[in-house]
Amino acid sequence: MGTSNKAQFNHYYSLHCKHLKLKGLQPKTIDAYSRAIRRIGEYFNFQMDNLSQDQLLDYFHSLIERLSWSAVKLDLYGLKFFYTHVLKKPWTAVELIKPPKAVRIPDIVTVEEAQRLFMATNRLSYRVFFFTLYSMGLRLSEGLALEVGDIDPVRMRVHIRDAKGNKDRLVPLPENTLKVLRQFWCIHKHPKFLFPSRKRGLKGAHLAKIATDRGGVQVAMTTIVRHLKLKKR
Numbered sequence: 001m002g003t004s005n006k007a008q009f010n011h012y013y014s015l016h017c018k019h020l021k022l023k024g025l026q027p028k029t030i031d032a033y034s035r036a037i038r039r040i041g042e043y044f045n046f047q048m049d050n051l052s053q054d055q056l057l058d059y060f061h062s063l064i065e066r067l068s069w070s071a072v073k074l075d076l077y078g079l080k081f082f083y084t085h086v087l088k089k090p091w092t093a094v095e096l097i098k099p100p101k102a103v104r105i106p107d108i109v110t111v112e113e114a115q116r117l118f119m120a121t122n123r124l125s126y127r128v129f130f131f132t133l134y135s136m137g138l139r140l141s142e143g144l145a146l147e148v149g150d151i152d153p154v155r156m157r158v159h160i161r162d163a164k165g166n167k168d169r170l171v172p173l174p175e176n177t178l179k180v181l182r183q184f185w186c187i188h189k190h191p192k193f194l195f196p197s198r199k200r201g202l203k204g205a206h207l208a209k210i211a212t213d214r215g216g217v218q219v220a221m222t223t224i225v226r227h228l229k230l231k232k233r
Contacts, residue, residue: 009046012086013037019085026166028141036078049087069100107232109134120228124202125212126220128184129195135177139164140218144211146194148185153178 016037020030041048043059056079063072083091109117114134121127133143142160150159156173163169181194188205190196196208198216 005046009041009048012048012082013041015086016082020081023085024166026162032074033078033081036075037082040075040079048082053092109230109232113230113232116228117224117230120224121220123198123220124184124187125195125198125205126217128180129212129217130221131180132177132194135174136171138171140214144195144214144217147192148190148194149192151178151181151194 013034017030017034020033025033037048040059043062044051044055060072060076063075080091083089118127118131118134121130129143132138132146133140136158138160142163145161146158150161151173152159153173156175156178158171158173160169160171185194188196188202190206190208193208193211195212196205197210197212198205198208200207
């Protein structure tokens with residue numbers, strides 16, 4: 001019986017992943033909704049085609065004991081997508097989860113703190129990357145996706161593609177940022193990426209097939225913040 005359940009789940013999961021891609025969702029959303037179904041499937045011994053309200057209540061109650069509200073919501077939305085597009089069943093548990101309302105003000109680093117962070121970054125590619133994000137107010141994913149063709153030095157703006165909500169936007173390009181990016185590009189000279197992967201080193205960066213790794217950037221930032229003893233998140 002267990003083997004049969006797993007086989008059916010694998011079939012459902014494959015359909016789930018296909019629908020996620022066909023609906024044009026962002027890669028991060030696809031990853032979150034896929035992870036949600038894997039986690040829920042394991043919890044219910046891979047029997048997911050007829051879950052009751054009580055079962056869902058028990059699952060999400062156990063989840064909030066271990067994870068954040070944001071993770072709980074992602075599992076809820078992932079399961080709703082699964083019911084709607086894979087099982088073709090009406091979703092009746094929308095009001096099951098209602099996170100507490102919270103309004104948070106983000107921690108903003110001062111100009112002095114930002115300068116300290118840049119100067120403490122030993123790797124040139126990361127230093128330029130952090131400066132670019134800070135000077136133009138970009139998200140991490142937006143900075144990593146920047147390409148040479150996105151820079152418009154005539155109109156002094158940058159074309160940000162596939163941003164949040166799959167929308168493009170134009171961002172003002174500070175003169176200092178343009179100067180820094182030009183100097184950095186003259187070092188790696190990649191025909192496409194502004195921040196190519198560093199696996200080949202700077203000398204081989206022009207041959208990179210992918211952009212700089214997201215995880216490497218995050219680890220570098222965490223290390224530098226810890227070294228500087230900055231208390232802001």
